[in-house]
Amino acid sequence: MSFALPDGLPSGRFLSSGPTRFWVSDELPQDVDQLWPRLLRKQNAHGLVPLLCWPDALGRPPGLDQVDGIRLEEVLATDFAEYRRRRLPFWMDPTPAPTPEGVEPWPHDPGPPFEQWPGLTPQMPAASADSTPEEAAASLLARLIETGQLGLDECRLVLVPAHRGSDALASIGWAADAPLPLLCALLRSWEDRFGARVVAVFGSELHVSVARPPVDAKHANLLALEHVLSTADNIVDDPPTPFPEYATDLMGRTFWSFWWD
Numbered sequence: 001m002s003f004a005l006p007d008g009l010p011s012g013r014f015l016s017s018g019p020t021r022f023w024v025s026d027e028l029p030q031d032v033d034q035l036w037p038r039l040l041r042k043q044n045a046h047g048l049v050p051l052l053c054w055p056d057a058l059g060r061p062p063g064l065d066q067v068d069g070i071r072l073e074e075v076l077a078t079d080f081a082e083y084r085r086r087r088l089p090f091w092m093d094p095t096p097a098p099t100p101e102g103v104e105p106w107p108h109d110p111g112p113p114f115e116q117w118p119g120l121t122p123q124m125p126a127a128s129a130d131s132t133p134e135e136a137a138a139s140l141l142a143r144l145i146e147t148g149q150l151g152l153d154e155c156r157l158v159l160v161p162a163h164r165g166s167d168a169l170a171s172i173g174w175a176a177d178a179p180l181p182l183l184c185a186l187l188r189s190w191e192d193r194f195g196a197r198v199v200a201v202f203g204s205e206l207h208v209s210v211a212r213p214p215v216d217a218k219h220a221n222l223l224a225l226e227h228v229l230s231t232a233d234n235i236v237d238d239p240p241t242p243f244p245e246y247a248t249d250l251m252g253r254t255f256w257s258f259w260w261d
Contacts, residue, residue, distance in 0.1 A: 003161060006039065006046050012157070018061040020171040025157040028052075032157065033145055037138035039159070040197070049168035052141075052155040052200040059175030062184075067170050070185040077117035079229050087111055109242040112225045121222040123193040124212035131254070133195040133211040140199050140209040140255045151202040164191055165198035176204040177260040179231055186230055196256075205259040206232075213253050220247045232258035 002014050005023060012025040029035050032052070039050040091111035099105045131139065144152050160168035166187035174180060187208070190196035195211030214220045224247035227235055234257070235246060250256075 003048075004046075005159070006042065006048070008035065008038075010157070015058070017058050017172050018063075020061060020160065022161070022172060023048075023159040024055060028153060028155050029157055033138075033142060036141055036157065037134065039157075040137055041134050047161055047163075048159040049162045049165050051158045051160060051165065051168055051172070051198060052152070052202070053158055053172070053174070054151070054154055054202045055156055057172075057175050057201055057203075059173040061171055061173035062181045064167055064170055066181040067167070067184045067188070070181055072185050072189055073117075073120060075182060075185075076120075076226065076229050080114075080117045080225065083229065084111070084115075106240065107242050109240050110244065112228070112243050113221060114225065118222055118225070120189065121193065121214060121219050121226060124195075124214060124219070126195070126212055130195075131211050133191075133197050133209070136195065136211040136254050137197040137199050137209040140207060143255065144200060144207065149200075149207075151205065152200065155200060155202050164188065166191060169198055169201065174201050176201070176206075178204070178206070178258075183230060186226065190226075203259070204261065205257065208256045208258075210254045210256060214250060215252055217247070217251065220250045223247070223250055227256070227258070230258060231260070233261045234259045237261075 002021060010025050010027065010029045012023055014021055014023050036050050036052065039048070043049055088111070091109060094108040096105035096108070158172065160171050162168040162171055166184045169187065170180060170184040187196065187198060190208070194213060197209045198206070199209050200207045214223050224243060227246070235241065
């Protein structure tokens with residue numbers, strides 16, 4: 001069953017992924033920098049979440065019930081215990097790992113400053129100087145365009161009947177190596193706590209805007225651990241950025257990028 005479309009769209013077609021029916025443009029709209037933010041602002045009125053993604057990134061949806069069933073605190077606490085068990089020998093030993101001749105050794109990572117799961121990062125309050133989530137998302141899209149982000153020109157505009165971007169990502173079954181139900185549960189929580197919005201997914205990359213990022217070291221450390229437990233390879237293995245450096249970089253940062261190999 002199709003649905004009513006907002007005005008001003010380029011040519012496109014309806015497709016299905018599992019039980020979800022969604023609309024996909026034939027090409028990346030030439031006015032995407034204007035059209036996508038306008039659609040995001042009117043998301044509640046139309047009931048359609050705009051995403052930018054590759055046409056072949058649509059896979060088998062896990063079902064929102066799988067996302068609903070994730071008790072985020074419990075899952076992350078268990079995941080952190082296992083992650084810490086596996087990584088502790090590397091964190092405790094600053095001896096550089098052997099590398100081929102001419103290759104710089106990876107910097108030592110002391111790991112997160114927690115022995116037990118410390119809990120989720122508190123919700124960041126909105127300040128009068130903060131951008132709205134829609135403004136932050138538009139700024140990220142403009143940045144991706146201006147920097148010539150590799151892969152963006154192959155994206156299509158996708159409109160998904162959903163309440164929020166995290167649910168839309170689950171509904172289209174984003175085909176990546178990410179643990180999709182857990183990732184969507186994290187994104188739901190980040191939407192609520194930080195004004196995060198999913199802007200683009202292509203290949204195995206996810207680009208998220210952030211309206212209310214943490215601004216102090218304590219909260220940045222907590223958030224950095226949540227990012228690590230997303231399992232994203234660019235944070236954990238590509239090569240691993242020392243945890244203190246990654247956490248410091250999150251303070252005031254209004255966009256987050258993740259990818260899975």
